Amino acid sequence: MLTGEMTLLHRVQTEVLEAVARGMExxxxxxxxxxEVEQSAPDVMCSILLVDDTGHLHSxxxxxxxxxxxxxxxxxxxxxxxxxxxxxxxxxEPVLVTDIATDPLWEDYRGLALSLGLRACWSTPIFGVDGSxxxxxxxxxxxxxxxxELERSFVDTSVHLCSLAIEHDRTLSHNRRLAFFDxxxxxPNRASFQEFLRRAIKLKKPFGLILLDIDNLKLVNDSIxxxxxxxxxxxxxxxxxxxxxxxxxxxxxxDEFAILVDGCSDHDQLQGAADxxxxxxxxxxxxxxxxxxxHVTLGGALYGVDGTDEETLAQNADFxxxxxxxTHRGGYRGFRPDLRTAMVQRIEAVRQLDSAMAxxxxxxxxxxxxxxxxxxxVGLEALARITMPDGxxxxxxxFHSGLSDPRIAYELTGHMLDQVARDIRVWLDAGLxxxxxxxNVTTGDFQRGDLAxxxxxxxxxxxxxxxxxxxxxxxSVFMGGSDLSVPLAxxxxxxxxxxxxxxDFGTGFASLTHLMSFPVDVIKIDRSFTERLGxxxxxxxxxxxxxxxxxxxxxxxxxxxxxxxxxxxxxxxxFGCPMGQxxxxxxxxxxxxxxxxxxxxxxxxxxxxxxxx
Ligand code: C2E
Ligand code: CA
Ligand code: CA
Numbered sequence: 001m002l003t004g005e006m007t008l009l010h011r012v013q014t015e016v017l018e019a020v021a022r023g024m025e026x027x028x029x030x031x032x033x034x035x036e037v038e039q040s041a042p043d044v045m046c047s048i049l050l051v052d053d054t055g056h057l058h059s060x061x062x063x064x065x066x067x068x069x070x071x072x073x074x075x076x077x078x079x080x081x082x083x084x085x086x087x088x089x090x091x092x093e094p095v096l097v098t099d100i101a102t103d104p105l106w107e108d109y110r111g112l113a114l115s116l117g118l119r120a121c122w123s124t125p126i127f128g129v130d131g132s133x134x135x136x137x138x139x140x141x142x143x144x145x146x147x148x149e150l151e152r153s154f155v156d157t158s159v160h161l162c163s164l165a166i167e168h169d170r171t172l173s174h175n176r177r178l179a180f181f182d183x184x185x186x187x188p189n190r191a192s193f194q195e196f197l198r199r200a201i202k203l204k205k206p207f208g209l210i211l212l213d214i215d216n217l218k219l220v221n222d223s224i225x226x227x228x229x230x231x232x233x234x235x236x237x238x239x240x241x242x243x244x245x246x247x248x249x250x251x252x253x254x255d256e257f258a259i260l261v262d263g264c265s266d267h268d269q270l271q272g273a274a275d276x277x278x279x280x281x282x283x284x285x286x287x288x289x290x291x292x293x294x295h296v297t298l299g300g301a302l303y304g305v306d307g308t309d310e311e312t313l314a315q316n317a318d319f320x321x322x323x324x325x326x327t328h329r330g331g332y333r334g335f336r337p338d339l340r341t342a343m344v345q346r347i348e349a350v351r352q353l354d355s356a357m358a359x360x361x362x363x364x365x366x367x368x369x370x371x372x373x374x375x376x377x378v379g380l381e382a383l384a385r386i387t388m389p390d391g392x393x394x395x396x397x398x399f400h401s402g403l404s405d406p407r408i409a410y411e412l413t414g415h416m417l418d419q420v421a422r423d424i425r426v427w428l429d430a431g432l433x434x435x436x437x438x439x440n441v442t443t444g445d446f447q448r449g450d451l452a453x454x455x456x457x458x459x460x461x462x463x464x465x466x467x468x469x470x471x472x473x474x475x476s477v478f479m480g481g482s483d484l485s486v487p488l489a490x491x492x493x494x495x496x497x498x499x500x501x502x503x504d505f506g507t508g509f510a511s512l513t514h515l516m517s518f519p520v521d522v523i524k525i526d527r528s529f530t531e532r533l534g535x536x537x538x539x540x541x542x543x544x545x546x547x548x549x550x551x552x553x554x555x556x557x558x559x560x561x562x563x564x565x566x567x568x569x570x571x572x573x574x575f576g577c578p579m580g581q582x583x584x585x586x587x588x589x590x591x592x593x594x595x596x597x598x599x600x601x602x603x604x605x606x607x608x609x610x611x612x613x
Pocket of ligand 3: 503504527
């Protein structure tokens with residue numbers, strides 16, 4: 001190659017690469033390339049076409065070709081006989097047509113070309129990094145001829161530059177897409193959603209915001225695998241996309257979607273949209289040969305009513321979702337101001353428990369469980385208390401909401417188990433015997449699957465046999481999950497000889513069929529039923545009688561909770577309820593007080609007077 005040619009080529013190359021580096025639009029880069037080449041090779045007309053994924057041609061740049069011709073080529077499918085370019089892309093090799101008038105490849109297109117003075121065309125395919133044809137680079141001539149040597153070297157360089165520029169552009173738009181779309185569902189991502197929300201607020205027109213959470217994603221990921229989890233997310237995403245024109249969803253987190261509902265001006269309308277979303281998203285999802293059920297929970301907030309800025313609106317929808325997950329899984333909850341109060345209280349309770357545990361202020365108090373016929377103490381229930389720096393003792397009821405945080409609940413159980421085991425050791429050493437001490441556990445304790453191991457380790461450390469502990473699991477924890485993990489864990493615990501009591505029985509939705517499939521050792525009748533006894537409330541009596549009857553048949557022990565009056569005690573004794581606890585016998589008391597009560601009971605098991613409140 002001559003030095004002059006090299007300088008020319010070098011100039012073209014520099015110009016084009018600079019244009020790419022400066023972030024110029026691809027079409028503009030294409031025009032610069034054509035212009036530079038045409039200046040150095042004055043007798044040619046350059047044309048750059050793009051080939052899309054479906055094999056169709058699109059004009060990128062052809063500054064000197066008649067516009068009419070470029071328009072005619074637009075969206076032409078490549079093929080074995082589609083002029084020079086369409087054929088070059090099809091064959092994946094350069095196609096040189098020195099005479100358009102006679103070449104069969106131009107049979108279908110030669111009329112227009114000739115009328116515009118185009119006589120010859122030499123086209124070369126442009127390859128992408130993956131080897132596919134992403135475009136063509138062509139020289140048109142107004143005479144019937146082939147390329148010169150100089151033109152050949154221009155084409156080599158140009159094709160290379162085109163490949164670079166097109167690939168660069170594709171990467172850019174791919175990244176741009178990644179920045180605004182979620183690749184798994186093809187829905188807008190969190191960044192886009194925030195922009196949508198900002199725009200919706202600016203318009204000041206009514207709309208609602210619904211947050212959606214896939215309930216069982218973790219379960220599906222853990223039990224079937226991440227591919228199944230991905231399939232579930234994708235299916236929910238696609239179903240959300242089909243909910244209607246006024247419902248637009250974005251994926252804002254792993255299992256969370258944010259949905260804007262246009263034209264919603266009151267909570268009834270928002271509820272209506274939520275119902276539509278629920279109806280669309282629920283249902284089976286096929287994953288390979290298996291199918292899984294999509295379970296979702298929704299919370300919503302209304303623009304104007306529940307907030308007029310992005311942050312408040314999103315936060316309130318989040319409160320509503322949180323509330324729905326606690327109380328209404330598989331359903332929808334709209335925001336109400338009192339949810340905010342409950343949330344703030346919960347956060348405060350978590351904070352309080354956190355620091356109390358760190359300071360060692362959490363201690364168990366104990367409430368005796370007695371035989372109703374003679375008031376002898378047969379067991380205890382350990383209840384968490386915080387001894388405040390000012391000496392005041394905070395009861396569990398005050399910080400109970402904090403226990404919905406799984407980490408806090410898990411840590412609290414650790415503190416309680418350790419101190420309870422230590423106290424039991426002291427009582428046993430003092431010759432004070434009883435059947436067992438109840439410890440309350442909750443959802444957070446079951447999530448890591450190490451409950452039995454923890455109890456085993458801690459009780460072994462204090463040398464206390466496992467038969468002294470009874471785990472109190474409340475009904476909604478036992479049956480409330482979206483799977484059987486808690487009942488199965490309970491079954492495993494019982495198989496290891498740990499007693500399990502079903503707490504707050506009658507308040508939730510524990511059904512008899514559940515109890516038959518997953519038996520427990522003790523049923524604790526909730527205080528709300530005890531309350532209705534001895535005041536001539538026939539319905540209350542019927543329920544309690546029925547529970548006692550069922551428990552007897554299923555061979556489970558029964559404890560009535562919250563006995564406060566002689567009247568309640570009388571009815572329960574008459575119905576044959578064997579055990580109970582409540583202020584009528586003793587409030588929960590400190591470990592020292594408990595030791596005294598146990599000693600008194602050991603000396604005179606049937607003396608109830610001392611234990612009366
Ligand atoms: P729970 O398990 O149903 O505990 C019984 C609650 O009723 C206790 O409230 C107790 O003080 C109260 N109580 C007992 N007898 C009577 C009575 O005759 N009348 C009335 N009005 N109340 C009575 P507390 O200690 O405030 O505990 C509230 C809840 O907090 C417990 O309900 C339990 O679910 C939870 N909790 C307490 N300690 C722990 C713990 O260590 N871990 C966990 N996870 N939860 C705990
Ligand atoms: Ca309990
Ligand atoms: Ca209870």
